[in-house]
Amino acid sequence: MTKERLYLFDTTLRDGQQTQGVQFSTPEKHQIAQALDTLGIDYIEGGWPGANPTDSAFFEDAPKTRATFTAFGMTKRAGISAENDDVLAAVMNAGTQAVCLVGKTHDFHVDKALGISLAENTDNIAQSFAHLVANRREAIFDAEHFFDGYKSNPDYALEAIHAAYDAGARWIALCDTNGGTLPHDIHAITKAVIASGIDGNRLGIHTHNDTENAVAGSLAALDAGARQIQGTLNGLGERCGNANLTSIIPILLLKEPYASRFETGVSMDALAGLTRTSRMLDDILNRVPQKQAAFVGASAFAHKAGLHASAILKDPTTYEHVVPDTVGNARIIPMSNQAGQSNLRKRLAEMGLDVPAKDPALPRILDRIKAREDAGYSYDTAQASFELLARDELGLLPEFFEVKRYRVTIERRKNKRDKMVSLSEAVVVVKVDGKKMLSVSESMDELGTDRGPVNALAKALAKDLGRYQNNVEDIRLVDFKVRITQGGTEAVTRVIIDSEDGQGRRWSTVGVSANIVDASFEALLDAIRWKLVRDGAT
Numbered sequence: 001m002t003k004e005r006l007y008l009f010d011t012t013l014r015d016g017q018q019t020q021g022v023q024f025s026t027p028e029k030h031q032i033a034q035a036l037d038t039l040g041i042d043y044i045e046g047g048w049p050g051a052n053p054t055d056s057a058f059f060e061d062a063p064k065t066r067a068t069f070t071a072f073g074m075t076k077r078a079g080i081s082a083e084n085d086d087v088l089a090a091v092m093n094a095g096t097q098a099v100c101l102v103g104k105t106h107d108f109h110v111d112k113a114l115g116i117s118l119a120e121n122t123d124n125i126a127q128s129f130a131h132l133v134a135n136r137r138e139a140i141f142d143a144e145h146f147f148d149g150y151k152s153n154p155d156y157a158l159e160a161i162h163a164a165y166d167a168g169a170r171w172i173a174l175c176d177t178n179g180g181t182l183p184h185d186i187h188a189i190t191k192a193v194i195a196s197g198i199d200g201n202r203l204g205i206h207t208h209n210d211t212e213n214a215v216a217g218s219l220a221a222l223d224a225g226a227r228q229i230q231g232t233l234n235g236l237g238e239r240c241g242n243a244n245l246t247s248i249i250p251i252l253l254l255k256e257p258y259a260s261r262f263e264t265g266v267s268m269d270a271l272a273g274l275t276r277t278s279r280m281l282d283d284i285l286n287r288v289p290q291k292q293a294a295f296v297g298a299s300a301f302a303h304k305a306g307l308h309a310s311a312i313l314k315d316p317t318t319y320e321h322v323v324p325d326t327v328g329n330a331r332i333i334p335m336s337n338q339a340g341q342s343n344l345r346k347r348l349a350e351m352g353l354d355v356p357a358k359d360p361a362l363p364r365i366l367d368r369i370k371a372r373e374d375a376g377y378s379y380d381t382a383q384a385s386f387e388l389l390a391r392d393e394l395g396l397l398p399e400f401f402e403v404k405r406y407r408v409t410i411e412r413r414k415n416k417r418d419k420m421v422s423l424s425e426a427v428v429v430v431k432v433d434g435k436k437m438l439s440v441s442e443s444m445d446e447l448g449t450d451r452g453p454v455n456a457l458a459k460a461l462a463k464d465l466g467r468y469q470n471n472v473e474d475i476r477l478v479d480f481k482v483r484i485t486q487g488g489t490e491a492v493t494r495v496i497i498d499s500e501d502g503q504g505r506r507w508s509t510v511g512v513s514a515n516i517v518d519a520s521f522e523a524l525l526d527a528i529r530w531k532l533v534r535d536g537a538t
Contacts, residue, residue, distance in 0.1 A: 004261060004263070009042065009070075009173075009231075010233065010245060015236075019237055019241070022285060024284070026054055032281065033065060036067065037065040042067055042264075046059060046071060046072075062096070075102070076088050076131075098137060101129070103124070103141060103160065105161060108149075108152060126163040133168035142175050148180070172204065174206065176208055190220070202227075209237070219258075234246050249264070250271060250327050288479050291381075303332070361395075365389065379510070381496060382523075385510045400532050401465060402430065403429070406521060410424050424456040425441070425442050425456055426440070428460040454480065457517070461524055461528065465528075471537055472531060475528065478498045481497075492512055494512050507531075509526035
């Protein structure tokens with residue numbers, strides 16, 4: 001059976017940039033566009049030319065993509081012809097093959113936001129799209145607030161989108177701009193639009209996630225006959241975000257009836273790079289990836305309970321709805337005080353350690369994990385620290401070096417500009433191959449800003465480790481999480497540190513102490529020891 005073609009439209013660089021706290025630089029936009037193109041996205045919306053310097057610079061040096069590169073703008077303003085509207089002209093002058101224009105389709109917004117008649121708005125839409133088509137651009141209409149508009153005044157909402165359709169728009173994207181329309185209404189209204197005479201092969205869907213239904217709403221429109229889905233990587237977008245293409249794409253390729261019925265520009269080989277692409281975006285944004293994200297999250301294929309892990313060992317499909325490798329992710333059997341020997345042996349095997357079921361070290365490892373978690377440790381996320389603990393009990397952990405002592409001082413004083421500043425200094429003494437090494441480091445960065453006592457400790461610890469120095473020079477701390485456990489006068493601090501090396505490996509370690517600096521130092525030590533183990537140092 002011949003599959004129907006379904007088109008994916010990415011607006012990470014435009015609508016995604018409206019996320020609170022997100023602002024892409026021009027080089028970052030190029031990097032993201034290249035990743036989207038490699039993934040197989042059909043349309044890449046680059047931004048709004050003329051709206052801000054970054055977008056303008058991006059279009060002046062537009063990326064060369066297989067995907068249809070698209071500029072975004074709005075329909076012409078009332079009282080000005082399409083040919084003389086300077087805002088529309090800036091979008092046209094970007095020279096992209098496709099142009100997406102947003103326009104009002106909700107009578108309330110036409111009256112209150114634009115302050116013009118419904119007839120004027122319809123004429124603005126028709127003239128704008130006639131202008132795009134006359135200039136041989138692939139024209140896309142983002143019908144803003146369409147679902148709310150249809151509920152308020154269905155005749156006018158349909159009149160507005162038919163104006164663009166009749167003028168030659170290739171795509172009419174129905175937008176749930178406020179994100180409040182539920183999937184069953186999206187399905188019914190999309191059906192009504194097709195019944196009004198708009199071909200489903202020219203119909204798109206653009207949803208927002210304000211009710212956690214953006215993906216479901218997109219699929220509802222697809223089920224009703226729409227053939228373009230708009231969304232963003234990792235669900236970026238204003239307020240609660242847009243439809244998450246990182247979830248939609250694997251659903252389309254791996255789930256029925258979509259996998260058998262539709263084809264997209266994303267191949268199975270490209271799908272295997274989805275997790276890497278998702279995490280690349282988070283890295284650009286300096287955000288910690290969401291562990292519970294569907295398909296690509298670090299916990300998406302994590303099996304904590306002993307009963308689950310036992311079943312996974314027999315057949316992974318017992319608790320996994322897709323194979324992790326298909327989306328570039330990996331199965332994890334985390335260790336915790338709920339763990340049984342099935343979890344433990346599975347996790348050890350993933351570390352490359354084949355331990356027999358009767359090995360007396362297994363119950364010792366479990367007892368040690370349970371005792372340490374009672375003291376505040378957590379090994380669900382700190383897999384590297386678990387590996388070190390297990391290797392220690394198995395007699396497979398070399399003593400690379402010994403920390404004899406460390407000291408941290410924090411000073412707050414006025415500088416020469418009479419401004420109060422802080423400075424952290426750390427001293428670490430280690431013993432390597434029988435020789436003591438003393439290292440001192442400050443936490444001041446190149447801009448003269450104090451990066452704190454943990455930063456000073458990390459720099460001092462990695463400053464001179466003798467013959468292991470080459471192994472640790474490419475380690476960088478990428479995340480630092482602090483949690484107070486228990487509470488009251490007996491409260492202790494748990495620190496989780498995420499580290500990364502030059503090979504792209506990322507690992508997590510844990511430290512616990514009543515003193516936050518001491519907990520941090522323990523996690524830092526584990527991070528270095530794990531790196532030395534994985535590098536095969538002796």
